Amino acid sequence: MILECITPSKYFAGSCYTYMKYLPATSWEGAYNNCLALPMTKDARLLVIDSVAEYHFVERELIGPKSGSDSVSVYVGLRKVNSKS
16 A cells, blocks of 8 residues: 655655645754644654665755755754664
8 A cells, every 4th residue: 555645745665755844943842843733644753864765865855946045954853773882
């Protein structure tokens, strides 16, 4: 079964991706809370890039078209991979 994404979201590798132009945030916490509050989605969260292919998709399909002459700021989710150095 292929997941259907709500417009203007874009599908990649089993997930829907959206650049939230109309719900801007001034902090990571604000962006995180915006995701949690989206009424038409379930399990929305900030992006965590897991592969080079996913990075290229995000750059090409979401961030690239938004840049132009304007500055583009995005918030991504972070996760701790290893607690020891």
